[in-house]
Amino acid sequence: xxxRIALLAILVENEESVEALNxxxxxxxxxxxxxxxxxxxxxxxxxxxxxxxxxxxxxxxxSGKIGKLSGVCSKTAYTRGSRG
Numbered sequence: 838x839x840x841r842i843a844l845l846a847i848l849v850e851n852e853e854s855v856e857a858l859n860x861x862x863x864x865x866x867x868x869x870x871x872x873x874x875x876x877x878x879x880x881x882x883x884x885x886x887x888x889x890x891x892x893x894x895x896x897x898x899x900s901g902k903i904g905k906l907s908g909v910c911s912k913t914a915y916t917r918g919s920r921g
Contacts, residue, residue, distance in 0.1 A: 842916040843896050849883040851908020865899045
């Protein structure tokens with residue numbers, strides 16, 4: 838199955854959504870290459886980046902679920918081609 842490498846940029850402004858976000862990331866853990874989180878306490882926002890290697894539909898589903906969380910913004914950047 839062909840996969841793509843992508844980077845999800847996630848901004849969390851609602852602390853109450855953190856548990857649900859972690860549940861989603863746990864569901865997709867087999868595709869996650871790495872993750873980094875930075876708490877920016879002065880602005881009350883958590884900044885995360887998630888690197889994934891997954892089929893296009895899996896990345897879209899994960900990003901869609903994350904984007905539906907209250908107080909969470911998510912954008913995805915993809916590599917140009919697919920990997921087989």
